[in-house]
Amino acid sequence: MGRVGVRKVMTVLLVSVPAVILLYLALGPTVISPLLLFNSSATAADPMLARDALILSAIRLPRVLMAGLVGASLACCGAAMQGLFRNPLADPSLIGVSSGASAGASFSIVIGAGWIDSSAILGLSVVSLGAVVGAIIAVFLVYRLATNRYGTSVVTMLLSGVAIGAVASALNSLFSYFADSDMLRRISIWQMGNLDGATWERVFLIFVVALILCWRLPQHCRALNAFLLGESEARYLGIRVERVKKELVLITALAVGIGVVVCGNIAFVGLVVPHILRSLIGPDHRTLIPASALAGAILLIVADIVARTVIAPAELPAGILTSLVGAPVFFFLLVKSKVLNNPERL
Amino acid sequence: MILELRNLSALISSQISLRNIEFAVDAGKTTIIIGPNGAGKTSLLRAICGDLPLSSGQVLLNSKALDDWPVNKRATLLAILPQRSTLEFPFTVEEVVTMGRIPHSTSNQRNREIVGEALDLVDCQHLQHRSFINLSGGEKQRVQLARVAAQIWEPSASGERCLILDEPSASLDLAHQEMIVTMLRHFNEQGAASLVVLHDLNLAAKCGDAIVMLKQGRVAALGTPEEVLKEDCLNAVFDIRSRVIENPLSNKPMVVT
Numbered sequence: 001m002g003r004v005g006v007r008k009v010m011t012v013l014l015v016s017v018p019a020v021i022l023l024y025l026a027l028g029p030t031v032i033s034p035l036l037l038f039n040s041s042a043t044a045a046d047p048m049l050a051r052d053a054l055i056l057s058a059i060r061l062p063r064v065l066m067a068g069l070v071g072a073s074l075a076c077c078g079a080a081m082q083g084l085f086r087n088p089l090a091d092p093s094l095i096g097v098s099s100g101a102s103a104g105a106s107f108s109i110v111i112g113a114g115w116i117d118s119s120a121i122l123g124l125s126v127v128s129l130g131a132v133v134g135a136i137i138a139v140f141l142v143y144r145l146a147t148n149r150y151g152t153s154v155v156t157m158l159l160s161g162v163a164i165g166a167v168a169s170a171l172n173s174l175f176s177y178f179a180d181s182d183m184l185r186r187i188s189i190w191q192m193g194n195l196d197g198a199t200w201e202r203v204f205l206i207f208v209v210a211l212i213l214c215w216r217l218p219q220h221c222r223a224l225n226a227f228l229l230g231e232s233e234a235r236y237l238g239i240r241v242e243r244v245k246k247e248l249v250l251i252t253a254l255a256v257g258i259g260v261v262v263c264g265n266i267a268f269v270g271l272v273v274p275h276i277l278r279s280l281i282g283p284d285h286r287t288l289i290p291a292s293a294l295a296g297a298i299l300l301i302v303a304d305i306v307a308r309t310v311i312a313p314a315e316l317p318a319g320i321l322t323s324l325v326g327a328p329v330f331f332f333l334l335v336k337s338k339v340l341n342n343p344e345r346l
Numbered sequence: 347m348i349l350e351l352r353n354l355s356a357l358i359s360s361q362i363s364l365r366n367i368e369f370a371v372d373a374g375k376t377t378i379i380i381g382p383n384g385a386g387k388t389s390l391l392r393a394i395c396g397d398l399p400l401s402s403g404q405v406l407l408n409s410k411a412l413d414d415w416p417v418n419k420r421a422t423l424l425a426i427l428p429q430r431s432t433l434e435f436p437f438t439v440e441e442v443v444t445m446g447r448i449p450h451s452t453s454n455q456r457n458r459e460i461v462g463e464a465l466d467l468v469d470c471q472h473l474q475h476r477s478f479i480n481l482s483g484g485e486k487q488r489v490q491l492a493r494v495a496a497q498i499w500e501p502s503a504s505g506e507r508c509l510i511l512d513e514p515s516a517s518l519d520l521a522h523q524e525m526i527v528t529m530l531r532h533f534n535e536q537g538a539a540s541l542v543v544l545h546d547l548n549l550a551a552k553c554g555d556a557i558v559m560l561k562q563g564r565v566a567a568l569g570t571p572e573e574v575l576k577e578d579c580l581n582a583v584f585d586i587r588s589r590v591i592e593n594p595l596s597n598k599p600m601v602v603t
Contacts, residue, residue, distance in 0.1 A: 088435070222448050228435045229445060232397055232428060237497065238421025238449040283435040 006281045006291075013294035017068070020301045024064040025056055027305055029313050032056060063198035066262060067304045067318070068297035069206040070195075071269055073213055073255040075296020076289045078270025079277075080217060083224035083285055084248050085154055088278065089333070091271040092256045094161045095249060096138035099168035101260040104134020106175040106187050127190065128261040135257035138164050143249060152245050154231065193264035193319020195304050202262040209258045213293075216251055220244055221285040228283060266319045268326025269296050275333055347409070348373050348506045348539035349394070354403035356393045363401070364390055364563045369556075371539040373506050376530050378550040379543045381560035382584050387543045388429060390560065391512050394541075395426050408505035421449035422502050425494040429512040431486055439465070439473045439481070439489050446496030464496040467529055469522065483517040488525075495529065498538065507538040514542065515549060527553045551575055551598040559583055575599040
C-alpha cells in the first residue's frame, strides 16, 4: 500500500522545519546569515550588520513564523475536515469560511473606504475585521442550514457550504462592481493571499490559534478515526458525535478565519498536505494531524521563499503560487482516486 | 434480561411504522429477527440503537433505559454492526479492529492481544496487515465483525454485554456463515446476549434461541424456532409455498421451498 514508516516521515519533517526556516531567513534581496540574530556584539560594531540584523528581526522572522503557523493551522484543519466529512477531498474552505471572509473584506473595503487603515485594532485593519465577521456569518449559516433536531448532517453541511460559498462570491462580485479602481486593486490583492503584511501582532494572533489547535485537536483524534467508519458507528463506539462535530467546525472556522485575516486566502494547503501524508503514513489522525501541521508549515514557508525570490526584487503573492501548484495536484488526486467513478462516496 | 423492548413504536416513513414491539433478549441467548423485505428489521435495529427516534416505548439495557447510560459506558456493553460498511480510508485490518477498543482504557499490549484473538475468531488472522479497502466484500464483513467482537471482548463490571448484528451473513460463503454461529456461541457461553437480523431462515433456526418474525412493522410471531417456523405462518408472512422438515444434522426445523 506504499506506506512509509511514521517514524521516518516524522523525522524528515522535524529536521526540515528548522532547515527551511533558516533558509528563509538567509534568502532575500540580500543574503544574510541567520546567525546574526544571536550575535549582538558584531551588530553593535558594524552599522551594516546592524541593518541586516534589523531586516531579520523586523521583517523576515515575523514573516517566516507567520507563514509556518498559517501553513500548519490550515493543514491540520484540512486533515480534521477530511476526517469529519469522511472525504479525502474535503477542504477547510468547504464550510464557507474563506468565501465568507472574502465577501466581508470586500464589503469593508468598499463601504468602509474612508476609515480603512486609519483605525486598527491589534494590528488588524477594518478590512480584517470585516473578514472575521464575514467568516463567522458564513459558518453560522452553513451550520444552521445543516442542523435539525436530530443532529447535524455532514452531507447537508457540505452542500450548504457550497451554496453559501456561491452567495458569498456573488456578494463579492457585487461589491467589486461598485468599487473604484483603487478599491478593486485592494480587493484583488487581498484575495490573492499575501504574507508581506507580517507583523509581530499578526504572528501573535495566529500563534494563539495554533495553541488552541494544539490543545483541542489531539483530544479528537480517536473520534476522527471512528468517524471514518461512519457517523453511527462512531456513536456506537461511545463518541459524542454532535459535540465533536460542533467543536471541530468551530475551531476550523476560527483557524481558517484568522488565517484569512492575517494573510488572505491561501488555497490548497489544507487540501493537498493531509492527502499526501495520508498516502505516506496512513489515515490514523493521531499521527496524521501532527505530520500535516509540520508539512503544512514547510510547504507555505517554501512557497513564500519562491514567491520572494523568483522575480526579485519584486515578489509574488504566495497564495497565487500555492494555487498554481495546488490546482493541478488536486486534479491529479481527483482523477487517481475513485471519486469520479464512485458517486456513492458522498 | 439484557436487552428489553417495551411497547416500542417508531415512524419509519409516512407509509410504514414500527408498532408496539415488545420482546426481550436473555443473558446467554441469541434472538434472531426475520421477515420479508421492508418489514422493518433494520429500522427496528436503528430504533434500538437510538438512530431512529421512538414515538413511544422504551429500550432497556441491563434494566436501565438506553438513554440513561453514559455513551462511553454503553459502548463497552453494546456493540452494533450495521448492514453496510462505508469505510473508504486505507486503514490496515489491524487498525480497523483496534478501533473497537476506543471505548476502553486497556493497555496497548492488551488491545493487541484482543485484536489478535478477535481476528482469529473470524478467521482473518492472515489479513492483519492488509489494507481494508482492498479486501473482498466478505473479508470486509468479517473484519467488521472482528471489530465489534473486540469492542465487547471482555466481561464488564458495569453489566452484561449485548451484540447486535444486521445481516452479518449477507456476503459470506457457507463456511463463514458457520463462523457466525461459532461467534454467537462464543459470546453466549460467556453470558452475553445477541440480537441478529438474518435472511437465511435455516441459519436462523440453527443459531437462534428465539425468533422474532416481523411483518409490516409488527411482530407476526415470536418464540422458539420450532414455534415460529411453521408452514402456514411462513406462507402468510413471506407469501411463499414452503414445507418445513427436520434438518437431519441439527434436528432443527428446515424450510424448503
